[in-house]
Amino acid sequence: MALNKNKTRKLSPSFSKKDEENALWSEVAKTVKRQASSRISPVALPAKGQKKFPRGKTTSSNTKKVVTVRNTAIPGTDTKHPGLVAGPVNLSQGVCAGIDRSSAKKLRQGEMLLEARLDLHGLSQLVAYERLKHFIHKSRQEGLRTILVITGKGKAGRGVLRENVPQWLSETPLSEAIIAFGIARPKDGGEGALYVRLKRVRERL
DSSP: OHHHHHHHHHHHHHHHHHHHHHHHHHHHHHTOOOOOOOOOOOOOOOOTTOOOOOTTOOOTTTSOOOOOOOOOOOTTBOSSSTTOBSSOEEGGGTOOTTSOHHHHHHHHTTOSOOOEEEEOTTOOHHHHHHHHHHHHHHHHHTTOOEEEEEOOOOGGGOOHHHHHHHHHHHSTTGGGGEEEEEEOOGGGTGGGEEEEEEOOOOSOO
16 A cells, blocks of 8 residues: 555656646747748749740840831833833733724734834944934824834844833833834834834823
8 A cells, every 4th residue: 555655656746747837838839929921922933945024015036027018010000000001012022901902903913004214223322212212202293103113133133222222112201102012024124123103292292
């Protein structure tokens, strides 16, 4: 009986001390307040290799390039009235717009009456151009409609005047006086001559 009492005395102090510590810790825990965190909230980063730009701003790399496409008019056409020919018709290229088919056919086949002719064969370009311009001007003043311009074929068919005269007839100021032109028939000079159909005179040149 005495042994049991001694065991009880040795054990009871340890149990009471543990309970006392637990009670004290509970009281202290009630007085502790949680502090606000000083850590910065994580920010979502863009995927690797991808740049992020502020809204409303763009850079040269992501801005679409605006390309202005300009309509290029075909030489000899009227841009205000598509399908109409602004300058003279070159019948040698198979173009007939701007002249009625009957007149185009007659001019191409040499069936129109030739009212005057000019021979530029052997002349320099400068002299030939001035004579051509004067000849067309005078022919219109006299009311002529169909004339013949002889250019010559040149060596191997590559004469300077043969290549340049059609170009002169297609450009101002000569183009303003001409309806159409085309290569002459063999009887009138063939590829070394041109039929030229002049416009009617409606106002003084």
